[in-house]
Amino acid sequence: ITEITSYTHPSQNRVAYGNFNGPIKVTGTAGTGKTVAALHRAYHLAKSGQRVLLCTYVKVLCANLKRCLRLLCKDEPEVLNRISVSTVHSEAHSIMRGAGSKPHVLSRPDLLKEIEKSKSLKDCPLTAENVLSEWINVIEAQGLTTWEQYAQATRAGMGRPLQSDAREKVWAVIAPIMRKIAANRAFTWPFLAHRAHQLIQSGRAQSNYDAVVIDEVQDLGVCELRFLHSLAPESLSLMGDGGQRIYARAISLQALGINVRGRSFNLKINYRTTSEIRRFADKLQVNSSDDLDGDKESRRNVVSIIQGKEPTLRVFPRRKDQIDFVAEKIAKHLTNGEAPETIAIIARTQQQLKGYYGALNAQGIDLTWIKQGQGVVDGAVNLCNMHGGKGLEFRIVFVTDVSDGIVPLAAAYEDQDDPLLRDEELVRERNLLYVSCTRARDILTVTAAKTPSRFLAPHLSKSST
Numbered sequence: 001i002t003e004i005t006s007y008t009h010p011s012q013n014r015v016a017y018g019n020f021n022g023p024i025k026v027t028g029t030a031g032t033g034k035t036v037a038a039l040h041r042a043y044h045l046a047k048s049g050q051r052v053l054l055c056t057y058v059k060v061l062c063a064n065l066k067r068c069l070r071l072l073c074k075d076e077p078e079v080l081n082r083i084s085v086s087t088v089h090s091e092a093h094s095i096m097r098g099a100g101s102k103p104h105v106l107s108r109p110d111l112l113k114e115i116e117k118s119k120s121l122k123d124c125p126l127t128a129e130n131v132l133s134e135w136i137n138v139i140e141a142q143g144l145t146t147w148e149q150y151a152q153a154t155r156a157g158m159g160r161p162l163q164s165d166a167r168e169k170v171w172a173v174i175a176p177i178m179r180k181i182a183a184n185r186a187f188t189w190p191f192l193a194h195r196a197h198q199l200i201q202s203g204r205a206q207s208n209y210d211a212v213v214i215d216e217v218q219d220l221g222v223c224e225l226r227f228l229h230s231l232a233p234e235s236l237s238l239m240g241d242g243g244q245r246i247y248a249r250a251i252s253l254q255a256l257g258i259n260v261r262g263r264s265f266n267l268k269i270n271y272r273t274t275s276e277i278r279r280f281a282d283k284l285q286v287n288s289s290d291d292l293d294g295d296k297e298s299r300r301n302v303v304s305i306i307q308g309k310e311p312t313l314r315v316f317p318r319r320k321d322q323i324d325f326v327a328e329k330i331a332k333h334l335t336n337g338e339a340p341e342t343i344a345i346i347a348r349t350q351q352q353l354k355g356y357y358g359a360l361n362a363q364g365i366d367l368t369w370i371k372q373g374q375g376v377v378d379g380a381v382n383l384c385n386m387h388g389g390k391g392l393e394f395r396i397v398f399v400t401d402v403s404d405g406i407v408p409l410a411a412a413y414e415d416q417d418d419p420l421l422r423d424e425e426l427v428r429e430r431n432l433l434y435v436s437c438t439r440a441r442d443i444l445t446v447t448a449a450k451t452p453s454r455f456l457a458p459h460l461s462k463s464s465t
Contacts, residue, residue, distance in 0.1 A: 028267030274308030
């Protein structure tokens, strides 16, 4: 981490230390140094005397960013003190509290219960689950709060068309719920950011920052991006990769009024991941992804400067054989002197990791779960689900249970009856596997039991069983 944090390649250096008149956008595939550029950008702006927010989507990334910043600013505490690291929703919550509000967050399951209780649902052309999908993917995604806005809103990417009379019936379900939860000072996470944005725009709340640097920007939605833009409209730095989007829908910065024309950069040098791991991961992805601004950009022509071992792909007849194989390999790495904290086991869900925990714990190997904002712990092998591994890296990674029904996770898409939204879920599932494999710097092992995932098809001819 010290080496990664203290060194920047010239391609990163120009965006980290450049002076720009307006927002900048930095894209690149996994391992091309977007987070390093974000860290150095925050450092550069803070060193010039600005108050900087280094922001991302999930807490576990904040722990890693803080650790790296302490190393980068180790001899300059005054610079470190000018940088705040936070999630977008924590920052929105802080703005709300500062304006005298005490909001609480309504979960997706709680919102679904409210929809199911609606007396208007019987006349609605959508099921309760589909109304929730409309709320998330159209209303929340665009920050819509009135019937007039919803009546005119685009529903691009939604498979089922809704004419005006059908929209009225959907809104008849949604509007009373909006009023009820607002009266109770309850918000979904995106609408929490939307309300914080309104407070900034109206002057009822003030930004505490001169500059905002965003890592993993592809996972932010419309409400979150508008809010962060309002905090520092002229000094916004956005780092991300459409091919690693695992939460939000695709967005266009230009459509949100964030103009990065002439200030967009695409990093093409991968100095973190070996060439062999990069090629393995690239085959799991399509050849291009969105550029975060309504266009496409190639994911090819990336150059790795590190060479290493070919990744291992193993398919086992039984899950127990898979667990035993991974436990044996990890024990061997530790016997050979590998530090436990450099090793990670990544699976699609927390449930899949329990078998590995039992097998390794029985051998007296210390383990830590990466979740709920907790970072890497020295002296322990890491366990994390695919979402929890986002933004982290380890020398040795085992991506396990990449089996049919698990990756892609059947529960994530099978109940989605809107074909376009179903396709979006499958893209996010593919992105999750790509993200997980690219957490490995030097050694990658991918395992499956019984029937391997469809996403592994490009590699199956080379696998051993």
